[in-house]
Amino acid sequence: MKSVVSFFFVLALSVSPASAGSLADQYLDHYYTFYPTHATAAGRHDLDTKLEDLAPQRLGEWVDFNRKEAETFQKRLADPRTDAEERLDDELLLRQARLEILDFATAKRPEHDPLFWTGLLGDATVFLLVRDDLPLGQRLEHAADRAELIPRLARQAREALSVAPFTAISAEITGYAAGQAHASAVFYRESFPLAAKGSPEELRKKMGESGAKAAAALEELGVFLDGLEKKVSGSPRLGETAYTERFRLVTGVDQPVDTVLAQAEADLKAKRAEAAAFGRSVWPQVFTGEEAPRDDRELLRRLFTRIAADRAHSTDEFIADYRQLTALALNFVREKKIVTLPAPISIHIDRSPSYFLGQSIGGVYAAGPYAPDADTLYFLPTPPDDATPEQRDAFFRDFNHHFNVMISSHEIVPGHYVQLKLAAHHPHKVRALFGDGVAIEGWGTFCERLMLDLGWGGPLDRLAHLKKQMENIARTVVDIRVHAHGMTRDEVLRYVKDEALQDDQFARNMWARSITTTPQITFYYLGYRQVRDLYDDVKKARGAAFDLRTFMDGLMEMGPVPVARYRERMLARN
Numbered sequence: 001m002k003s004v005v006s007f008f009f010v011l012a013l014s015v016s017p018a019s020a021g022s023l024a025d026q027y028l029d030h031y032y033t034f035y036p037t038h039a040t041a042a043g044r045h046d047l048d049t050k051l052e053d054l055a056p057q058r059l060g061e062w063v064d065f066n067r068k069e070a071e072t073f074q075k076r077l078a079d080p081r082t083d084a085e086e087r088l089d090d091e092l093l094l095r096q097a098r099l100e101i102l103d104f105a106t107a108k109r110p111e112h113d114p115l116f117w118t119g120l121l122g123d124a125t126v127f128l129l130v131r132d133d134l135p136l137g138q139r140l141e142h143a144a145d146r147a148e149l150i151p152r153l154a155r156q157a158r159e160a161l162s163v164a165p166f167t168a169i170s171a172e173i174t175g176y177a178a179g180q181a182h183a184s185a186v187f188y189r190e191s192f193p194l195a196a197k198g199s200p201e202e203l204r205k206k207m208g209e210s211g212a213k214a215a216a217a218l219e220e221l222g223v224f225l226d227g228l229e230k231k232v233s234g235s236p237r238l239g240e241t242a243y244t245e246r247f248r249l250v251t252g253v254d255q256p257v258d259t260v261l262a263q264a265e266a267d268l269k270a271k272r273a274e275a276a277a278f279g280r281s282v283w284p285q286v287f288t289g290e291e292a293p294r295d296d297r298e299l300l301r302r303l304f305t306r307i308a309a310d311r312a313h314s315t316d317e318f319i320a321d322y323r324q325l326t327a328l329a330l331n332f333v334r335e336k337k338i339v340t341l342p343a344p345i346s347i348h349i350d351r352s353p354s355y356f357l358g359q360s361i362g363g364v365y366a367a368g369p370y371a372p373d374a375d376t377l378y379f380l381p382t383p384p385d386d387a388t389p390e391q392r393d394a395f396f397r398d399f400n401h402h403f404n405v406m407i408s409s410h411e412i413v414p415g416h417y418v419q420l421k422l423a424a425h426h427p428h429k430v431r432a433l434f435g436d437g438v439a440i441e442g443w444g445t446f447c448e449r450l451m452l453d454l455g456w457g458g459p460l461d462r463l464a465h466l467k468k469q470m471e472n473i474a475r476t477v478v479d480i481r482v483h484a485h486g487m488t489r490d491e492v493l494r495y496v497k498d499e500a501l502q503d504d505q506f507a508r509n510m511w512a513r514s515i516t517t518t519p520q521i522t523f524y525y526l527g528y529r530q531v532r533d534l535y536d537d538v539k540k541a542r543g544a545a546f547d548l549r550t551f552m553d554g555l556m557e558m559g560p561v562p563v564a565r566y567r568e569r570m571l572a573r574n
Helices: 008-014 017-034 036-041 056-078 084-106 114-123 126-130 136-147 150-161 171-196 201-231 240-251 257-286 296-309 315-336 389-398 401-411 416-424 429-433 437-453 459-485 489-498 504-516 520-545 548-554 563-572
Strands: 347-351 363-365 376-380
Touching (some): 036 136, 084 240, 114 126, 114 150, 136 171, 136 201, 171 201, 240 437, 240 459, 240 520, 257 296, 257 459, 257 520, 315 347, 315 401, 416 437, 459 489, 459 504, 489 504
């Protein structure tokens, strides 16, 4: 693997604004050399047989590189000669470089966060197995080659995590990581070879041998983490200072976090009142002849229980619901002229491949900018094959039909599928690769509400959306309170159930998300507010000339850059 450090440092520091495009491309070259699995995810296959090498010297070189690049991008942003389009790229690249510095130099994640390692190891071959942008045999060859390198990365994980004092590592996070390592070991031992079923014998043998080596290394890492969990005593919380720094960098929100917290707390009360008022208005349709409870919380709990009653009873029925909803949504978007859809439609909706043996790899796997015409894969979360009838029923209660109606607008059409497919085709690849998370989730959440307002779905679907919005707002409250104010797990569970009216599973998941994915769980609430406010302001400014599709297409023009940049551009036109 090429060294991360090169003569490029001198070139980058002295380059003129005219050569901005090459700056972005060269940063990406270095980025993907450091993160080969991210290259694969983006549709770039020249590094498929490589795997991250995170030896201490390489980590130091990577930090040095990003410090120099950050200085370069900052200078370019301050230079009035820098082209407006390149300025958008520079802003995203500066944020990414600063995040790399924060993770490796300030937070020291390789030494303090076991999930840093198990996340990389868990993602090592997923895109090679699920994508179809290369022939299957070639992808499996690459996956086997990469799996051969997993023992080295797993060893580096053990070495890095042995350096920090026990007070710097959280036992709870270590426990999560240990579970991931053991699950990955099972996958490579039992399932990885099954991906080559039907392939030539030599390839099947190679997959089996490399999978066995990876499994042994991951099992050894899991045992190490089991032991580490018993020894460490650190907090899973970042603390107010570290949280504030990460929150501002990742979200781009420069308000004090306590101001954001106060606004979110007020918005949750308002959203609960909105949900209750709507619930009372439709109660006679839902519960004919039955008097509505006087207490808002009891009223909403009854309605939310009713929503869960309309659900699938099998995985096949669940998948069929999503496929039908997607077809209906495509027609609805065209009929209502909501947004210009990318052509051709290339989305594949299914459960994850059978060889994952129930292991959850659900989610949207968008086409990358280096293979923009590849299918977008939407692997639905499904109950494990060995789930009990009670567990299976609980799963389908949570992922009920009315939830599916509103969330399909977020995840598929006109939400993330449209957004990310267009971003993959954008001439500035940086926009798709380091897109603004708040803008991305803001678009998806805004699409939920917009579709309902235009007539998509019925009363129970809107109630499912209002319940989800309450969850999104609570995520922001919890994230800030946990990390900046020491909120405990029991306090999180009580708050989420009593104030946001979510079920036990959602409450437990919110605690886990807050300590493992901060501040990503704030994106939905923050992004919705930004996109909704922009929509309202543009609609007001344009008056009778406002056209929905023009507005929605306009939000796709620059790719997933901060909403503030769309605000500057759209309102400047009026």
